[in-house]
Amino acid sequence: MSTEGSVGRAFAPGHITGFFEIHNDPLPQKRGSTGCGLVLDGGIETTVSECVDMTEIFLDGIPVVAETTRAVVDKLVDFPVKVSCTSSIPIGCGFGASAAGALSVAYALNEAFSLGLTSNQLLETAHVAEVTNGSGMGDVEGQSQGGIPIRLSAGCPPYGKLDRVPSPPFEIFCVVLGELSTGSILEDRTIMNEINSAGREALRSLLSKPTLKNFMLLSKQFTLRCGLASERLLDAIEAVDAIGGLSSQAMLGDTVFAFSGAASREEVIGSLKEFGDVITYNVGSCNRLPLNV
The missing domain is CATH 3.30.230.10 (Ribosomal Protein S5; domain 2)
Structure with a gap:
């Protein structure tokens, strides 16, 4: 009413x-x-x-x-x-x-x-x-x-x-490179077969080792296997990896997201700046113990 x-x-x-x-x-x-x-x-x-x-x-x-x-x-x-x-x-x-x-x-x-x-x-x-x-x-x-x-x-x-993967709060750094059509990808049977196989394996691997670092590594493996990333996005992932950070593609979008990993936040932001404006978000959690990835 x-x-x-x-x-x-x-x-x-x-x-x-x-x-x-x-x-x-x-x-x-x-x-x-x-x-x-x-x-x-x-x-x-x-x-x-x-x-x-x-x-x-x-x-x-x-x-x-x-x-x-x-x-x-x-x-x-x-x-x-x-x-x-x-x-x-x-x-x-x-x-x-x-x-x-x-x-x-x-x-x-x-x-x-x-x-x-x-x-x-x-x-x-x-x-x-x-x-x-x-x-x-x-x-x-x-x-x-x-x-x-x-x-x-x-x-x-x-x-x-x-x-949930247990983790204390942390920052994620993102650069939007473009858009992807969720609908068109979900309707492509060949792409979806590969996505489903890769996603199933990634979930199994994450559950055997549920850490933030493993999530980031499995996300990158998923991205590379499924072939949805643009060349510029792959270049951005490579740039973050080169300074010790961890990065992958936001599904489903032409967007890179990165976690500092072994690098500093300044190094990650610096490596991403050449690809576009860097947007920073916080990911929260109730766990306040030292970060273990």
């Missing part, structure tokens, strides 16, 4: 996937991906309020179609709303922006109009919108966790199961 004058606000973090395997299922709640990624302190902040004529969605003040976010709105309310999203992550570049938009609008609607839904119900709504629109397959689940979430089984609760 709508409440006149109600306003809801919510934030959902960005999520960078290092490697993944797609799991298709007729039931969208079971459809999704397994794999591992990083949850960022940047993301999408969303404000919703009821409006008179038709539902409008704005991203950084500009009207957008945002089919995944709109699908969440249509599922949760039967009256027009104004959705205003502010992003602190790049759009369409492997940061899970569509999932962050869907998840944040679900929480904002629940707050504004007292929908009485649980977190798992809101997560399910965002997940179904994401997989049915082909904008992603597992970011929503990752974003519901902190740190380095491991997606052990596909789908939203109760089907999807998650764990």
